[in-house]
Amino acid sequence: MKTIILVGGGHSHLYCLKKHIQKRDENVRWILISPSRHQYYSGMFSGYTEGIYPLEETRIDLERLCEEAGCDFVASAVLSIDPDQQHLLTDKGDIFTYDFVSFDIGSRNDSMEIEGLHEHNLPIKPNYRFPEQIEKLHNSRKTVFIGGGAASIEMALSLKAWKVDNGYGDHSVSVVHSSPLLKKAGSFSSKKITEVVSSKEITLYDGRVEKVDGTHVFTEDGASIDYDEVIFLGGPKAPPLFASSILPTDAKGFLLVNSYLQSVEYPNVFGTGDCATLKDFPDVPKNGVTAVRQGPVLWKNLNGAAAKGKIIPFEPQKRYLAIMSIGDKKGFLTYGSFSLVSRWAWRLKNWIDERFVGRYGG
Structure with missing residues (x-):
């Protein structure tokens, strides 16, 4: 066998x-x-952070799925x-x-290239660590996200939305990025998402992070950013x-x-x-x-x-649809260089995410 x-x-x-x-x-x-017995679905990380989904709706019971599949599960x-x-x-x-x-x-959401980051970074991967770490972000008065890509921006926007909805609008949320936001999506989308982030009163720092200590994030441009929690989502x-x-x-x-x-x-x-x-x-x-x-x-x-039979190659897509949650049940949709902000984009994302988790038994 x-x-x-x-x-x-x-x-x-x-x-x-x-x-x-x-x-x-x-x-x-x-x-x-x-x-971990549970696999947390990354597409719902932002929705859980914002308080839209309860924890049980964001995860898949691997042990139960294995039992149905006749597969041995080892924790x-x-x-x-x-x-x-x-x-x-x-x-x-x-x-x-x-x-x-x-x-x-x-x-991993970590970087050994930034001095001191490993000791102070809030790791949300492996993803079974995610729920307990989000509680820390909810309680953090000053949160700094490192990275200008989709993961960092989406989490910052979702956290800010939760803060506002729960009466913590005075808590600061900052994003430090060394290249334009959503750079790979093109200049049009980058400009649009930058406007969205700024409109939510999230502070943007343009610069490469050089060092992190127990209280501050330092950029190579000389900026010193105070924090309670810092999280690296820079790829x-x-x-x-x-x-x-x-x-x-x-x-x-x-x-x-x-x-x-x-x-x-x-x-x-x-x-x-x-x-x-x-x-x-x-x-x-x-x-x-x-x-x-x-x-x-x-x-x-x-x-x-x-079975010593045929195998097939994987053929990557040249372009693909991506939807970020930007808070308040609005989505930021990109396809190639095209992008838009709308509520129906969020509803589409929500349908895709719930369907994915539901397919595997929740």
């Missing part, structure tokens, strides 16, 4: 578990290893992988042997697991995979979502849209590899 191990409860692995409910191969044993974190011996070591000291393994473990950072293994990675430490989502040197090791970089398409965004689209390809390729 072949053994396929899924490490992490990310979007692609959820798809595989759901498909396994519909189509099982009794000659293959499936195992899911994840540090552990994988500490190391030996791809030659095909072994995984967990934080509980257990060793698992696999024929095929797939990693969908997300990324995904590679999980440490791959750096401590012999698996090939890109220059930033992400698992390097080919178009079939296989490690470039170990074809029985797969990787999807934020934790992996496509060798032929290194600029594909590490976001939920990519991870969701990789799910069907991963499912076919894991089964195809186990």
Whole structure:
């Protein structure tokens, strides 16, 4: 009997578990290893922060989904992988042997490049840490977000909306960014989102963060920003697991995979979502849209590899629809260089998010 191990409860692995409910191969044993029974859906992080969704509506019960799928669930974190011996070591000291393994473990919201950040940053990843950290942000009188991308802006706007709605409008929320907001969406969208952020009385600091100590964030331009909580959302950072293994990675430490989502040197090791970089398409965004689209390809390729059959390549989209929540049930929609602000955009996002969680049993 072949053994396929899924490490992490990310979007692609959820798809595989759901498909396994519909189509099982009794000659293959499936195992899911994840540090938490619940997988929190990142698309609803902003809505939970703003107080729109209760906690139970933002998460998926991995253990229950595994039970339905006939898959073994192991509540552990994988500490190391030996791809030659095909072994995984967990934080509980257990060793698992696999024929095929797939990693969908997300990324870190941290940066070792900023002096002092690691000691003072509020980590919301792995995402099972998210709920307790949001409570800290709600209580913070002075919150600083580092990063000018969608994750940082969306969280800042959602937190500010919660503060205003709950009578804490005097609490400051700041965003420090070293490049234009939403730079990859183009100058038009960047200007529009900057106007939105400014209109919400969120303070913007244009500069690269150089150092963080216990009370202040310092930029290379000499700005000193007082804070109670600081959170880095300046783009995904590679999980440490791959750096401590012999698996090939890109220059930033992400698992390097080919178009079939296989490690470039170990074809029985797969990787999807934020934790992996496509060798032929290194600029594909590490976001939920990519991870969701990789799910069907991963499912076919894991089964195809186990049966010594056909596998298929993943073909990235050139453009994709993205919707940010900007507070007060309004959405900021982008598609290529096009963007707009509207309530129907938020309703569309809400429908997509609730449908996603509902698909996997909540």
